[in-house]
Amino acid sequence: MLDDKLRELAESDVYPFHMPGHKRRLQSPADPYRIDITEIEGFDDLHDPQGVILEEEEAAAAIYGADRSYLMVNGSTGGNLAAVFAATHDGDTVIMGRNCHKSVYHAAELRRLRTVYVYSQLTPEGMAMEAGYEGYRQAIDRHPEAAAVIVTSPTYEGMTEPLPEIAAYAHTHGMKVIVDAAHGAHLGFDPYFPPSPVDSGADLVIMSLHKTLPALTQTAVLHCRRSGDDFWQSRVEHYLNCFQTSSPSYVLMDSMSLCLRFLQQGRERFAAYAGRLREFYRQCKTLRRFYVEARPGQDPSKIVIFAGDSGLSGGEISRRLREESRLALEMSSFSYCLAMSSVMDESGALGRLFDGLRRMEEGDLLEKKSAVPMLRQPFAEHEAVLPLWEAAASSQRVLPLAESAGCVAASEVCLYPPGIPVLVAGERIKKEDVELLERAAEAGLKITGCFRGNEGGVSVVN
Numbered sequence: 001m002l003d004d005k006l007r008e009l010a011e012s013d014v015y016p017f018h019m020p021g022h023k024r025r026l027q028s029p030a031d032p033y034r035i036d037i038t039e040i041e042g043f044d045d046l047h048d049p050q051g052v053i054l055e056e057e058e059a060a061a062a063i064y065g066a067d068r069s070y071l072m073v074n075g076s077t078g079g080n081l082a083a084v085f086a087a088t089h090d091g092d093t094v095i096m097g098r099n100c101h102k103s104v105y106h107a108a109e110l111r112r113l114r115t116v117y118v119y120s121q122l123t124p125e126g127m128a129m130e131a132g133y134e135g136y137r138q139a140i141d142r143h144p145e146a147a148a149v150i151v152t153s154p155t156y157e158g159m160t161e162p163l164p165e166i167a168a169y170a171h172t173h174g175m176k177v178i179v180d181a182a183h184g185a186h187l188g189f190d191p192y193f194p195p196s197p198v199d200s201g202a203d204l205v206i207m208s209l210h211k212t213l214p215a216l217t218q219t220a221v222l223h224c225r226r227s228g229d230d231f232w233q234s235r236v237e238h239y240l241n242c243f244q245t246s247s248p249s250y251v252l253m254d255s256m257s258l259c260l261r262f263l264q265q266g267r268e269r270f271a272a273y274a275g276r277l278r279e280f281y282r283q284c285k286t287l288r289r290f291y292v293e294a295r296p297g298q299d300p301s302k303i304v305i306f307a308g309d310s311g312l313s314g315g316e317i318s319r320r321l322r323e324e325s326r327l328a329l330e331m332s333s334f335s336y337c338l339a340m341s342s343v344m345d346e347s348g349a350l351g352r353l354f355d356g357l358r359r360m361e362e363g364d365l366l367e368k369k370s371a372v373p374m375l376r377q378p379f380a381e382h383e384a385v386l387p388l389w390e391a392a393a394s395s396q397r398v399l400p401l402a403e404s405a406g407c408v409a410a411s412e413v414c415l416y417p418p419g420i421p422v423l424v425a426g427e428r429i430k431k432e433d434v435e436l437l438e439r440a441a442e443a444g445l446k447i448t449g450c451f452r453g454n455e456g457g458v459s460v461v462n
């Protein structure tokens with residue numbers, strides 16, 4: 001039973017280097033059942049805030065320096081859907097990073113948008129870098145008709161984009177700028193971390209509080225920049241209403257309220273956290289096989305452990321950290337794995353992670369072993385045969401993955417996490433995609449969107 005499993009986990013000694021950012025270390029000041037209410041007198045209404053919820057939203061706007069902030073209970077997923085709908089009309093063109101989360105693709109599908117992608121380069125180890133200003137500038141020049149530009153920054157692995165430059169250029173073309181900063185709610189509280197995306201001039205910035213801050217899963221905030229358009233804010237509010245439950249949880253809203261108090265009062269905790277991270281990265285310079293270093297422009301809270309010449313895959317490193325050091329990581333890929341730190345980490349947690357890596361090196365890994373083969377570009381350019389929504393709505397059949405190369409995908413297929421589509425509806429499937437997904441399945445990575453899970457097939461257009 002799920003409840004038994006959760007209680008077992010709560011009692012276990014496995015330390016979470018994964019979401020949520022509260023790291024399961026907070027005690028709720030109130031029993032959730034005692035504060036779980038609906039919109040009764042005196043408790044305001046998330047969809048028409050005028051009292052205590054509006055006060056929280058004003059506090060969020062003041063903390064982040066936004067014109068208007070909205071609390072959300074359907075994560076950044078709901079925020080991305082609402083933002084894309086607010087910034088576009090049916091049939092519009094949007095410019096978006098090919099590394100966008102699936103919620104942005106879903107918004108594009110439902111809004112029947114034409115999508116123009118901006119691609120990121122990979123590091124030699126196969127991690128997606130930022131796409132950079134030039135990529136967005138060229139896409140804007142080629143598609144001046146686009147209604148909006150959608151940028152993910154920071155990415156799942158913490159890479160950041162030059163948002164002020166991208167936003168300024170998009171604005172000179174009259175485009176709205178949406179930043180999916182689901183992973184960036186902790187930015188701006190200490191100079192060790194990249195600047196806050198809210199300061200970039202973007203029109204809408206979406207942040208998951210639950211990913212990197214002490215707040216319950218599903219909690220998020222959308223920041224809105226005022227524009228000259230009288231209807232802009234009401235469009236945003238309308239779509240937030242459409243994409244979120246009409247019974248928002250007061251338990252979640254309470255958690256956001258507490259998180260906002262933490263942000264108002266806890267800046268020195270970010271400075272201490274930055275100090276712990278600095279020390280961790282300094283120690284990691286002494287590792288001989290693994291490679292752990294924050295790149296320029298990368299959010300150092302995302303600890304990317306590259307396999308280096310250890311001969312291990314990301315999945316093996318992750319498994320061994322769990323078995324040998326009782327540390328659970330957020331994600332593993334072919335040649336790296338990702339540990340998510342947060343301001344809520346126990347003071348000794350980063351030391352435990354370093355010790356775990358060092359122990360592995362001192363054990364059976366002293367011999368230099370060949371590098372794990374690099375993952376080929378997963379999000380590279382594909383032939384777009386049909387608009388995304390048209391492919392998704394078309395008549396389709398399911399083919400075994402191995403037979404799908406050359407066909408047009410009818411729905412997206414993601415490696416999960418991070419939930420960035422490898423196959424996008426409407427694009428022709430390449431044999432490299434099939435190889436990638438087969439290798440991912442062999443490596444035990446989770447694939448979503450395939451019929452019947454990893455062994456299943458792919459929906460293709462008839």
Ligand SMILES: Cc1ncc(COP(=O)(O)O)c(C=O)c1O
Nearest residue numbers: 074075076077101156180182208
């Ligand atoms: C870049 C990005 N955007 C949006 C989301 C969705 O966020 P949420 O889980 O808060 O709905 C995720 C989730 O992992 C993500 O990685």
